[in-house]
Amino acid sequence: MTQTDFLTAPFDAPAELNADLRGPARFVNRELSWLAFNWRVLEEAENPKVPLLERLRFLSISATNLDEFYTVRVAGLRELAQAGNSTPAADGLTPTEQLELIDHDARMLMVRQQKVLEALRSEMASAGLVICGPDDLRQADRDYLTNVFLDQVFPVLSPLAIDPAHPFPFLPNEGFALALQLEHLENKRPLRVLLPVPQQIDRFVALPANKGRRYLPLEQLLLLNIDGLFPGYKIKGSCAFRLLRDSDLELEEEAEDLVREFETALKRRRRGEVVRMKMSSGAPSALRKLVMSELLVTDAEVVEIDGLIGMADLGQLVTDDRPDLLWPTFTPRVPERVTDHEGDMFAAIRKKDMLLHHPYETFDMVVRFLRQAALDPDVVAIKQTLYRTSKRSPIVEALCEAAEDGKSVTALVELKARFDEAANIRQSRRLERSGAHVVYGFVNYKTHAKISVVVRREGDKLVTYTHYGTGNYHPITARVYTDLSLFTCDAKLGRDAGKVFNYLSGYAQPDTLENLKISPLTLKSSLIEMIDAEITHAEAGKPAVIWAKMNSLIESDVIDALYRASQAGVQISLVIRGICGLRPGIKGLSENIRVKSIVGRFLEHSRIVCFGNGHGLPAKKARVFMSSADWMGRNLNRRVETLVEITNNTVRAQIVSQIMAANLADTAQSWVMGPDGTFTRAAVPQGTFAFNCHRFFMENPSLSGRGSAGASDVPKLTHTED
Template sequence: MTLTDFLGSPFPEPLEVEDDLSGPERFFNRELSWLGFNWRVLEEAENQRVPLLERLRFLSISATNLDEFYTVRVAGLRELAKSGSSTAHLDGRTPVEQLSLINQNARALMARQQSVFAELKDLLADEAISVLGRDDLDKSDLAYLEDVFLNSVFPVLSPLAVDPAHPFPFIPNEGFALALQLKREGDNRSLRALLPVPHQIDRFIRLAGEGSGRFVPLEEVLLIYLKQLFPGYQMKGFCAFRVLRDSDLEVEDEAEDLVREFEVALKRRRRGEVVRMELSSDAPSSLRQMIMDELHVTEDEVIEVEGPIGLGSLKELVLDERGDLLWPAYTPRVPERVQDHDGNMFAAIRQKDMLLHHPYETFDMVVRFLKQAAQDPNVVAIKQTLYRTSRNSPIVEALCEAAEEGKSVTALVELKARFDEAANIRQSRRLERAGAHVVYGFLNYKTHAKISTVVRREGDSLVTYTHFGTGNYHPITARVYTDLSLFTCDAKLGRDATKVFNYLSGYAQPAILENLAIAPLNLKSKLLEMIQAEVQLARAGKPAAIWAKMNSLIEEDVIDALYDASQAGVKISLVVRGICGLRPGIRGLSENIRVKSIIGRFLEHSRIVCFGNGAGLPSSKARVFISSADWMDRNLNRRVESLVEITNPTVKAQIVSQVMAANLHDVAQSWLMAADGSFRREQIEEGAFAFNCHRFFMENPSLSGRGSAGAADVPKLTHTDD
């Protein structure tokens, strides 16, 4: 089937439902939708078309995802339930009802993770990668491990007795420990003890031997050499356990010193209440009860695990040297236009707007943009938002260099970037030492917009070069997250970006924005206005269509607006990677809405929306936007986000005819959403070609990045009217 066939085909036959679609039943539950996404991630670990070690990586990701879900989302629901709140979610379920459904679903998910690991473990053994237990080791293995234990493990260990003189110790979030029942050899006196498994050491110890793919879990090594930790004692029983704690962060509204308040809050996070505990399924009853009593956990919060605990650590077994079991190596492209200008980013941008599609085009261009700005004597000022970035960030390094060179540098550092708060505090202090102006935006709003401006003196004028991104300024995640980077020296967008920075640093709310909308001021109203415009076109008998791509769709007003558009006849195709509270394909409500999710080699992260504007889609008349915002309440109402209208014809064609068209055409990595919130994988006939959008982007350059060769020969999946 060609893309034209796909886009022109009728929508599936709508489903008749008996629910009252004027009430909460028109929404699907957010938490169950997220769990559904993580089931899809786990199913990639079972996908035989995926290389074996990449399947192991997907299993690790699904485990890590679930940990974060518990420490944030489940923790929040528990607090609501404990406070007696009966406030219902959009779908009508109370916190208590949601927790019950989450518990059932997550237990099934964790059981499936263990069975998938057992399957992968056998397949890995066939490829000479083995995870061994104590009973699988020979004398040479034990001799090697003893040396590793004494020199690399023993100095870090802290064996802890548990008795009236030694209270049960604090186990931090994601803390992993062995609980031990010991007996003294001299007088048979019993002793209970804990042995925390140090997270500073790799979870899997690699055995010696050329090309060795043999590994032993650290906890197994600890059990082998237990007598060196508790001399004179025999082990009578043991179990392993791991805790997850409430990691949601609260900051006092009137915090006078925001940085100090966050440092205190981070310490509180580490001591949050336990929200889930994984425990060996064969744990001795006395040890099990002791751990539960000391950690104040209930049976509902205990997950008995038949297999290794903490599957997120399996990423350590993804061996770079086993390229035969990994995705084929891929090197991101440098745009031809940048090469034509000998690497000069400002010259390339001056020629015309340029949109890079990461990771297919290298994120190094974003870093180069800022490094060249730092070293260019004609650059007088740089402004930058920082939400998430890497530990040794080249972005921060460039900003520091610019400040030290005497340029005016303003950095908006978001302290509330979840799980990156401590790193961002460190980065802000480094920037301040270099002489940059560091601001923290709003206490009540996270600043999630990705904006950078460089002001350059050119002749008698000052020209503003602007970068708008859909993803973070993070060179590590940019290798696997699909995102868009718009580079422009359009004066309107430069003015808009400057007004946003003035809003962030001085609370100067912009009166007029020319090509930009921002949350929480007018981004949501702009989306609703554009959706309503398509409704009016449909009612007037004109072509009306919406294509949109995002990570999550859960905002009530936007969903209702999409339902109204569907009922008016607007054809709506959505690519939603994760959470989706909209129920598609229901007669009388959403029969003109299709939803798909793409899970594959790269993590879909870009946010795009295209409106037909009276000509349908695809069309050069479409109105096209890129954004930092998902369509969620937090993004549209409680964050500073950006929505940038694309006016350059080549960039518009790239977004509509390459990026969105390829996503809509994808079969190999796609899941289709049903009216009940479930997803099913696209059906692929045996031996049939299955279009893969990631492969398409890897093999074909982007339209706006072409240089002297021109864009005429760049493959597009749809035509435009240009």
């Protein structure tokens, strides 16, 4: 697809698919689609329109993403393959076949990462930021580094000899170490040593510089000071290596004490099998064999790296002291409506429903909502879901304060939030000590729904204020994740939220919900019913349109429903940031579906779906929803998620004509998906204005958050040119 305006351009001529449209070929493999997304992230590190240090950040993110992919997804496929499981995925590939394709693509990705780093290092050096090697050091540098080593590094080191009296030590997930072959200067006695690179110290050591910044990787500092660690020895050979271990958790189905079971499982994760080991190229054969044999690693699991190992640490070099190399400063807005009511969140919400678009509107409003509730003597109860939150969470602080003040506080803490399990255990214990009721939901389902409920006494009645979100209650990630926050005192949505909490805390399955669909009960079936309703409109000759935005689309039943809709003539436009298992633009299957991905300054995270409802889009009578759920099997079948119908006219207009329209119109940071599953950067003819939806949102306030002085019209899709 070559159109530059996804919102208004006609659909491309469909492509032919030389395969059975009813068979597995109609799906794109989930894992390969994820790798394609990470390639897009890496390509932003090469994008000259992105500031230099932000490009370095994108490189770091691509490395972090790949590490997590291996420790979870590849680890799971490995287990299936080792168990002899040959059950194919929806696209027809067996676990073994997927592993082979992943390995090939991931190795190419890692080679590309090194090339990107070399290019960035050159540009950084020109900008006064130098990553040094040993040959770049002057004697004054070496003298300075000796003092740094003795004062700040040596006390933390634990060099470990490897011999019959000193067995090979355990290295945790993401463990980074140097393997050394030493020789005594006098008697020539050999000594093999493992030197773990401490994770408690910054990976890059700052060097003195007259101007700019100079850094030396920590492992290079260690190699320079081997004689201080092993007096009387010299290095005969060395190599660096870094491990990734299986980090997926397995729980007993009938865990009597879920917290204790998770604590045990976290310890097992630390000791999981090695799924990938990066090793510096040119490692001495004896050291390579020793490390591989002790860690039970095969050649297929080793990736030789000619360059920097552990690129995720490059993020440490992205500092605020070079604003000229970062995105221009952006301060999230406080909604005018809240300002009009002198910061009173309850008064602002009583006026009418309010939808905030983060990070453009500050997430502090969510924190203020709960802090105000904690301090308000008229508030009698607070209920809150917590999936991911920050280490010193102001939301948890507010909940604790409310509980200590005698308010009824119920917190649903999801222990199964991957890589945040330990933090959530700590948060749950803090809440319990303060007197809050802490529940953990279901053993078999993750609770991923984002709901906050405040019950307030107003006169002789109780009024329920509800917050529904598409993202986590995490003030740090909310600075870069695009998410939606709906604040409402609509009684129907308040009753629905109360029923969801009863379901989570007491297994009381709700019999009816008024404006809410939840998985695993009704969300998936409702989505398919609404897709089928658009088919009915198309068959009746009415406008039939679906717009949707999410992180991932791989649920096969939903994809097949979209295929049916396309074949019936429904026009479907999808904004999918990451994984997409649907093939768009194929004759006889999906010629009326197009898919794009937006990768830019902010991480697209909100989930939205709009159905034309026989009136097309945008239209006042369309059905509009925001959700916590991606369209994946886990979200629709194995998690507690929400799909909230938006009934307020202003909020509906904001979602359809502002948020979705801007996402569909974006060309500056969009990638368009082809029938073969590949993505190409949206073409922008020379001299043509490239619309950037992130810039647009930074410059235009959210419609429903405007105050008495604001206009009611939806802003036009324009912004200041780059």
